[in-house]
Amino acid sequence: MSELASAATRVPAARESLDTAWDEDVRVAVYRAFAVHGRPPTAPELADAAHGSLAVAKQALHRLDAARQLVLDECEHVALAHPFAAIPLGFSVMGARTLWWGGCAWDSFAIPHLVPDEPEVLVSTRCPGCGEPSALVVGREGPPSGAQVAHFPVPVARMWDDVRRTCSLQRLFCDESCVDGWAGESGTAKGSVLDLDTLWHLASGWYAGRLDHGYRRREPAEAADYFRGVGLTGAFWDA
Numbered sequence: 420m421s422e423l424a425s426a427a428t429r430v431p432a433a434r435e436s437l438d439t440a441w442d443e444d445v446r447v448a449v450y451r452a453f454a455v456h457g458r459p460p461t462a463p464e465l466a467d468a469a470h471g472s473l474a475v476a477k478q479a480l481h482r483l484d485a486a487r488q489l490v491l492d493e494c495e496h497v498a499l500a501h502p503f504a505a506i507p508l509g510f511s512v513m514g515a516r517t518l519w520w521g522g523c524a525w526d527s528f529a530i531p532h533l534v535p536d537e538p539e540v541l542v543s544t545r546c547p548g549c550g551e552p553s554a555l556v557v558g559r560e561g562p563p564s565g566a567q568v569a570h571f572p573v574p575v576a577r578m579w580d581d582v583r584r585t586c587s588l589q590r591l592f593c594d595e596s597c598v599d600g601w602a603g604e605s606g607t608a609k610g611s612v613l614d615l616d617t618l619w620h621l622a623s624g625w626y627a628g629r630l631d632h633g634y635r636r637r638e639p640a641e642a643a644d645y646f647r648g649v650g651l652t653g654a655f656w657d658a
């Protein structure tokens with residue numbers, strides 16, 4: 420926020436409004452780099468999106484971070500552009516041509532719904548409770564079968580307090596007994612437990628449109644409607 424304020428005071432108003440015009444182009448460039456290449460955008464790709472200026476692109480990145488459209492690390496690199504990640508959070512997602520860090524369980528299941536050329540991916544992880552490896556083929560047609568469950572310890576209203584930590588904790592377990600064992604050992608309060616069917620439905624439409632110009636994040640009431648539509652209700656899911 421302070422960087423945003425100082426940038427705004429340095430830049431004349433007319434110039435500033437011109438610069439912010441590239442924010443959406445920069446956002447789309449970030450998402451498309453992740454979608455197509457499995458990595459964040461390069462400096463030339465960012466500059467291209469901001470009419471040739473890397474400085475303008477970096478200001479745009481900070482505004483997008485403040486608007487929760489992506490998450491920057493301390494070196495101004497994009498760490499998260501949900502559902503994509505530039506950092507390991509416990510999952511890999513492998514398509515026929517592209518390999519992604521999967522973000523969290525929710526994000527890993529969302530990727531095949533967002534990348535047109537990769538309708539089916541292999542989601543791999545290990546159970547935080549017992550260490551057992553787990554691999555699932557996740558596609559667009561329907562949920563994978565399996566006894567695994569997803570566990571989300573951080574309630575929706577608090578997910579952005581420290582979103583990197585939140586994503587790192589949204590994992591897949593063998594079953595609910597592994598969640599209970601992990602929660603007890605790590606001293607973490609148990610949150611919401613989802614079967615694979617519910618996780619798939621949650622992920623399938625959540626990020627729809629994110630690769631396109633004009634994407635708008637859901638307002639809290641719209642998010643609550645979406646969660647209710649996939650059977651997720653109660654205080655944990657209040658946005």
Ligand SMILES: [Zn+2]
Pocket residue numbers: 546547548549550551592593594597
């Ligand atoms: Zn386990």
Ligand SMILES: [Zn+2]
Pocket residue numbers: 501522523524525526585586589
């Ligand atoms: Zn996540």
